[in-house]
Amino acid sequence: MISDLVIGMAGAGGDGIVSAGESLIAAAAREGYYAILTKSFGSQIRGGESSCRLRLSAEPILSAGGTLQVAVALNWEDFLKFGGELPVGSETVVIYEEATGVAPGQIPLDRPRPALAVPAPIARMAQETAGTLKAKNTVVLGLLSGWFGLAGESIRSGMRRKFAGKGAEVQAGNDRAFQAGLDYAAQHPLGSGSRRLPPPAHRKPKLLTDGNDMCGAAAIFAGCEFFGGYPITPSSEIMQFLNREIWKHGGVLLQAEDEIAGLGAVVGASFAGKKAMTATSGPGLSLKGEMLGLATIAELPLVCVDVQRGGPSTGLPTKSEQSDLWAAAFSAHGDVVRPVLAPITVADVFPVTVEAFNIAEQFQTPVIVLSDQELAQRKETIDPIDTARLQRIERRRPAAADLDPYVRYRITPDGISPISYPGMPGGNHLASGIEHNENGAPSANGAVHARMNEKRIRKLAPLGDRDDLFTREGPPDAPIGVIGWGSTAGPLIEAARNLQREGLAVQALAPRLLYPVAEKVYRRFFASLRVCLVVEQSHLAQLYRLIRMFVDLPCPCHSLARSGANPFSPEEIAGQIRSLAGLDPAAVPSTPAPTR
Amino acid sequence: MISDLVIGMAGAGGDGIVSAGESLIAAAAREGYYAILTKSFGSQIRGGESSCRLRLSAEPILSAGGTLQVAVALNWEDFLKFGGELPVGSETVVIYEEATGVAPGQIPLDRPRPALAVPAPIARMAQETAGTLKAKNTVVLGLLSGWFGLAGESIRSGMRRKFAGKGAEVQAGNDRAFQAGLDYAAQHPLGSGSRRLPPPAHRKPKLLTDGNDMCGAAAIFAGCEFFGGYPITPSSEIMQFLNREIWKHGGVLLQAEDEIAGLGAVVGASFAGKKAMTATSGPGLSLKGEMLGLATIAELPLVCVDVQRGGPSTGLPTKSEQSDLWAAAFSAHGDVVRPVLAPITVADVFPVTVEAFNIAEQFQTPVIVLSDQELAQRKETIDPIDTARLQRIERRRPAAADLDPYVRYRITPDGISPISYPGMPGGNHLASGIEHNENGAPSANGAVHARMNEKRIRKLAPLGDRDDLFTREGPPDAPIGVIGWGSTAGPLIEAARNLQREGLAVQALAPRLLYPVAEKVYRRFFASLRVCLVVEQSHLAQLYRLIRMFVDLPCPCHSLARSGANPFSPEEIAGQIRSLAGLDPAAVPSTPAPTR
Amino acid sequence: MTASTPVPAGSQPFTTKDYRSNLKPIWCAGCGDFGVATALYRALAAVGRPPHEIALVSGIGCSSRIPGYTNCYGFNSIHGRALPIAQGIKLANPDLLVLVAGGDGDGFSIGGNHVAHAIRRNVDLTYICMDNQIYGLTKGQLSPTSPRGLKTVSSSYGSFEEPVNPLLYCLAYGAGFVAQGAPADMDGLTALIEAGIRYPGFAFINVQSPCVTYGEEKFQLKAQKLRLEKLEALGHDPADFMKATERARAYGEKLYTGIYYRCPSPAATFESMARERRQELQSRAASRSSILDLFQTA
């Protein structure tokens, strides 16, 4: 009996490998399993090699897992192209297309050699039962269901719905192909390679979505009424979701001519009094610096989502990385403090995006949400979210007394000045990107400038107390600490939990508020530590460096930082922690320096 | 006998106050004095109040000085508008227009009360001698020359050249006005307020220019053949200088439609094999992030000058600040290390800009030069620069062996790949912003990406050893250290020198290389320190934070950081150092935190 | 009351001073922008929307200071980005009257692309380009509308570029209302701005607004008065696109004022189509709080 199952599959374009993964996770969600599905494609726009990996579990999970327990190769060439994305280990069961003509002992995977290699006549069964090779992926589903005890009925009914529009013959053919897979599995038991997932704790169906759609949904929930943006991988689905939904809630969406115009329209909509948002990826973020600076000095709320991909420049548009942190925090000239938040799972995208709107509205500031390709495009099952417990904050409007006369940028005790909107009588004022006095009149006076800089930055002070924006796990007196963010936080927390189970006292910290750096929270975390490790998908160790900027590190603090594309696995992180703890003779990673 | 003289003057538009300052500094330069002239204007586009301050000295100077020794007010309203920019102290001699009708005991300056207040019939003398109030500034020059022993003949001959085209009558009128001022001064000695500058050590004429023209000249010297840019205060004069000069040296200049296109053209020119440059200020820099990232990944040399002004956003376009440091270092998504240099005086702009070209060409990287409004627009006398001692580095071209076959992004031991240019047979290749393998072919492979990131960053390692890009002054075992950059370094070094003269063991460090942070150099500087102070014109203490990011601070390190507009004076910095040293009961400045 | 439901001419609840702020303009004495501001106050008084229902957006430049000199909601934004911001305002609240003003550099150099896209979206904005053929605020560099060969501080030996033709560009972009005015004819300019505001769709008005400090002699008010030819007097038919195009090509040589083109059958605006879409879809919508239901699998 195992607690979870990690399956990786690859095939050529048209093999429908990703579609099989989608069917599997949908069935799993209906059955009440926890599951995460990630996909990966070759460089062809369409029809190139494709792959997916699916982790299924009876218990909640936070990452897509590490080494595959089951690998499915429809052909070897394509499978091998995915390299480290589909890691095969010594315990992996490899199922492959018999027609590749490779004997089980000869398969091109031997470092390490997998536990079991099982050829199956996938193409032949598809052709024989459904009359088309297109049904190969359905045969695979049958095989997986049969061999690993996966939700047979749910898969079957899901496929029926999927093929509903295609006519009875197609539907029946698929049914037969699925059954053929099931039967083949029954007739060829795996023996020592056998794995069976336990039934889920509760058979209650789960929600199923990815980080981008979740982000769009959160915006709607938060009360967003305006989206302005420009398509860019891997963020476009946020715009696409809102393009379908925002109108239903009285909003409007603008596909702008570029990222500057998209954010410009958001600034305008915010000035007009609406909650407003944009979404982009690295190259778009790099274009938005100036407009973000305007929103900061004009004190206009807005949310800007950046779905990180591999950089610099166009970089690796379809791969995940965590290298936009410095750009998110610092990409505007002048003394600007702009809050940056990051979710750690697909489910987490919801409350974090809602909180981004709250912080934006409360403090009249642009807020960046740093998602990443992994979170944005992976599918995840999600337990019901009790939305009634989430707050929705509205910006502070001028009371009658504030309008007599109205002083837009009044320096108040908390630094927040009530904000009017066009259409509000008596609230007329000049908003501007030029430095201004409390009335909004342009000023080049040094004293006015100092006061205004101070006000704009002081108003964010309450963020320093937001422990609720950090997840802290593990024994609070543990001497070993690990820190990770975004999609790295999941494997990091799982690694810590696994090590705790092994008896190692490790605690994990996952910041959702990345900037401003909440010094107090880090200081409390560091209090008991003897050693710390910051883990992130960035060559330059951007979070590690950002923390150092503001927090005095009271203990040796190491950095496990590397370029993106392949996510961290819990195993990899656990290995590094073990070596830090002196449990492993392998060299402790040293803190990287950009220029050495 | 005093060693230097700080004069501040203010008047209404048309009073020619700035022109008087220009005449004075030009005369001083011809005489062999050291001098620095800064100017400041009101918000009117033309004809508003204007002011200047001039520091004259027989010895080399590094800052525009602090409290005025001489103040000239043509009217009180305008003089007072400049507030802290024209600080009057208890030792100041105030000369003012008699026609203001204010009695010497009643002048609106009393915190503190100046040493002496001297009304003079400036307007009347101008009218009587030159027949026009336009000659008021000439009368002022006469007064200053007479009272303080300033280069009478040089001023007179300079004015003659200046008015040469205006006809004999105008010239003669001016001559008479100047003489009237001289005579008035002779007839009304200042008594206790008397100050006389000693003659300069050598009467050798000095060069005279400002930081922007110096920057343009350095580009020409370095071999720049292409400039693409867009006007923006306070950087436009760099483009304007090159627009006059670059053609003479076989180059070309493009006033682009915006900052992105300007830098884009620079990237193109660099690809075509030329040394190329752009110049901008904060808002422009914020627009250039994406294009800078392209230059980084395509490994193309270029220089981008950012003349800092008050931010955020449009901010204070005509005032100096040092708040673009983080934007310069971090404004592009992805893992990017882009060198950032900053000169510390107008004279220093020359070698630093040349070195920016050298670093760009040697390492095939964009380089940012962070100037600031103070350096860019102040005039400074300059000792001859021995240009023969300056190196000019050219990019590494492929040798014959490198072309067989040519591998554009070959991973070499030092990370630098020989670069061809269109027109070079056999050097054909694809440059791109997408991640690529050594051949330049697009790749989304994680291993390739990691290798390329590593190469692009490793190649900059030699910068970590560049002590020559740091000025270190004072006893190397002094327990008190101060760090400052850009236009703040001048007053900082002067403060340290003054304190050394007072017997306080203070050493100063002025980094010209700001990023990547040269950890070794800082470590060596910190070695003997008991306490350190980082001084900068930025509310967020951007340099202090940047150093912390990379350097473990072995001693308490304080930050004197404030918003821009009014530059630091040596006195102000010295006061803070004294209090750090416990010599002054005033509170030691604590390290600022963005959110508290 | 919405901007597309203009106040009937004649009923004027406000006077020009209701639209003027008490901030002192930083403009040079004699700058054409004073005239543009005056014409704007007058046109706004004629239209009669209360100042708090008006948003005036600009970029950066001498001309872009104009929002601060009105009593409306003003937004003096960043260089070249007034139009995207204005579109955001108008789409977020179509009931507002939204105006945009700024310089030739702001509009046709750095901001050029936004003009095309605002026009093809047909957002109901009135865009006043204060065209002085120079960069005023940055002290006299070449502007996109500077005549070829002009010597400025950034083109000491003369420029190589053909000037931008704002009128021809906007016609090609499909603007429903394209006009040109000049402060030398204040009544005409006022009427054009009013007509632009009343036009139900994107309206473009190029104003020849002389820069007395850095501008060429031939663009000054005096020369303007001599050169100015009224399109109306030439018998120009504003419904004739091809004729408008032909006349627009003379920009830089001739100084025509008046309406080059007014689309006889104005197209639907973006915001009116958006309103319809919302009405259609809102009925089908669940509440914001149940948005997660979309992700149910059962």
Add this chain to the structure above:
Amino acid sequence: MTASTPVPAGSQPFTTKDYRSNLKPIWCAGCGDFGVATALYRALAAVGRPPHEIALVSGIGCSSRIPGYTNCYGFNSIHGRALPIAQGIKLANPDLLVLVAGGDGDGFSIGGNHVAHAIRRNVDLTYICMDNQIYGLTKGQLSPTSPRGLKTVSSSYGSFEEPVNPLLYCLAYGAGFVAQGAPADMDGLTALIEAGIRYPGFAFINVQSPCVTYGEEKFQLKAQKLRLEKLEALGHDPADFMKATERARAYGEKLYTGIYYRCPSPAATFESMARERRQELQSRAASRSSILDLFQTA
């Protein structure tokens, strides 16, 4: 040999395969971009400049991958910025043949402003817009040339915007050479690209290059073949600007191919004027090393 001194037709030292690289295109089978690449190889062979004297610059998009599929110096830059980069190359070294290619989104959405300014500078570039009325690379969103009402993943209920008209825009910008081609007529397309290269100034060629994956039926090769009308066959006179304008207005309705406009007396290019200026001024110049003499006060 300079680009403005074209190789005489007839002498062809190179064949198409000299211009093709061995990188396998990522394009979908049947994508129109294959046809554009083929026409480009042919036109380059006809022009006969050696590949190392050619620079081909693009932005980002499916179409923008084209430089990698040639053997020239290629620059696959960032989205929308091919034209500024290409201008930098050409101005830095006017002896090169500099081409620009990319998508409708790259060129007329994010990059729109650069088109206008490259044209008014008249830098001698040949700009091929591979217009598929869609965003291919990002998987099927609305492009600026998408017809109004189009439903895409980013416009589920249909778009509100009027499409950009690349031909009309470029005419208004003052381009000396404006043409449209389609892979359905390979010979015609090849000839247009060659003519564009040989035109001594900025040349704009819009190519209707169908996207088989996300494009509409009516833009596909098959429909294209039926709709295509050759301007030459219509007796169109490429010297007639107003007629060109009129025909360009039919973009989206009609599919004309051929040369809309070719300026009968091509204007001087930016780089030729720059060359003259340099020649004039270089004689007066001191050496780079004595530049500081400018700041002498004696």
